[in-house]
Amino acid sequence: MRLIRHEAQRWLIQADGIGLLAFIVHRHDDASSAVGAAKLDIALKQKKVPAELHVYQNGGHGYGLRDRPDSVISSWPARATEWLKIRGLLGPRS
Numbered sequence: 001m002r003l004i005r006h007e008a009q010r011w012l013i014q015a016d017g018i019g020l021l022a023f024i025v026h027r028h029d030d031a032s033s034a035v036g037a038a039k040l041d042i043a044l045k046q047k048k049v050p051a052e053l054h055v056y057q058n059g060g061h062g063y064g065l066r067d068r069p070d071s072v073i074s075s076w077p078a079r080a081t082e083w084l085k086i087r088g089l090l091g092p093r094s
Contacts, residue, residue: 022051025076027059
């Protein structure tokens, strides 16, 4: 898959159809806009690429895996794990 960003902030996706999927996490309060993540999700949907988009209210930039005060952004790894399990890409731990 190749992503090409146009000047008009549209995402063009050239998909080869081999096992593409995307889990996208973004924060509404990040200085970079969550609009780009939403546009990417739309472009993926138009190409029938399985995707899930989570836009958290807050958490700032560079949240990683740590807890952030007054935010649930640290729940994203659990959401990603659930998503992978639902898709059959992650089995139960033994």
